[in-house]
Amino acid sequence: xxxxxxxxxxxxxxxxxxxxxxxxxxxxxxxxxxxxxxxxxxxxxxxxxxxxxxxxxxxxxxxxxxxxxxxxxxxxxxxxxxxxxxxxxxxxxxxxxxxxxxxxxxxxxxxxxxxxxxxxxxxxxxxxxxxxxxxxxxxxxxxxxxxxxxxxxxxxxxxxxxxxxxxxxxxxxxxxxxxxx
Numbered sequence: 001x002x003x004x005x006x007x008x009x010x011x012x013x014x015x016x017x018x019x020x021x022x023x024x025x026x027x028x029x030x031x032x033x034x035x036x037x038x039x040x041x042x043x044x045x046x047x048x049x050x051x052x053x054x055x056x057x058x059x060x061x062x063x064x065x066x067x068x069x070x071x072x073x074x075x076x077x078x079x080x081x082x083x084x085x086x087x088x089x090x091x092x093x094x095x096x097x098x099x100x101x102x103x104x105x106x107x108x109x110x111x112x113x114x115x116x117x118x119x120x121x122x123x124x125x126x127x128x129x130x131x132x133x134x135x136x137x138x139x140x141x142x143x144x145x146x147x148x149x150x151x152x153x154x155x156x157x158x159x160x161x162x163x164x165x166x167x168x169x170x171x172x173x174x175x176x177x178x179x180x181x
Contacts, residue, residue, distance in 0.1 A: 038074060038081070038171070044149035044156065045072075045083055048117055055083075057171035065166060067145060072173040075147075075164055077156065083173065084157050084164075087114045087122075088146025091139050099123060109146070116150045123152060124159055132162040145169070 009016065040053040049055065049072075057074055067073060071086045088094050088109050096105040104123040107114040113121045140146060143166035149155025158164065 038083070040083055041080075044151045045085070046151060048072075048085075048150055049083060055173055057173045065169060065172075067166065067169065067172065073145070073147065073164075073169045074171040074173070075169040077161060077164070077168065080156070082156060084147035084149055084155070085117065086145050087148050088140050088158075088163075090142045090144060092146070093139050094136075094146055096124060107146075107148075114148070116148075116152070118150070120152075122148060132158070136163070143167070 037054050038057050040049045040051060040055065043051050067086060067089065069086055069089050072083060073086055074081055074083050076082075087107070092109050093111070094107060094109050094114075097108050099106045099121070102123050104125050107122045107124065115121055140163060144163040145166060146158045147164050148157045148159065152159075
């Protein structure tokens, strides 16, 4: 009986290998289809993420969140879920500096001009962010983040509502193809 089974396997080796590979592919497809998706609403992160882009973020399952500068994070603000890029992390110093040539204010993080992913300096026409910078002369507090969109002005980001409490951040977008700097 065992000999017949071994002989049958040898005879249909290629067919069994193809079936095995098909099952692996089906498993991979099912795994990725079961991951929660997030649909981007709006163009504040363009060209990185465009309106109605479907993404599969990594959701934080515990209170320990590894959030670094330039990470794209998803967080709750008012009754919305927003996607923005982290440009300031706990301990960073930030301020606005007048840019007379462009008649705006640049954001400085640790005395360096902060840029969008496309390399343009953030050029703020409203000084709302300065109010927040003045409140944190010792730097960005623990578990707080300065987050910005890529479209200036017109993004609902820290320039409008200040620092984001880490408790409201529930996911991070990472992996190849996501707005590499």
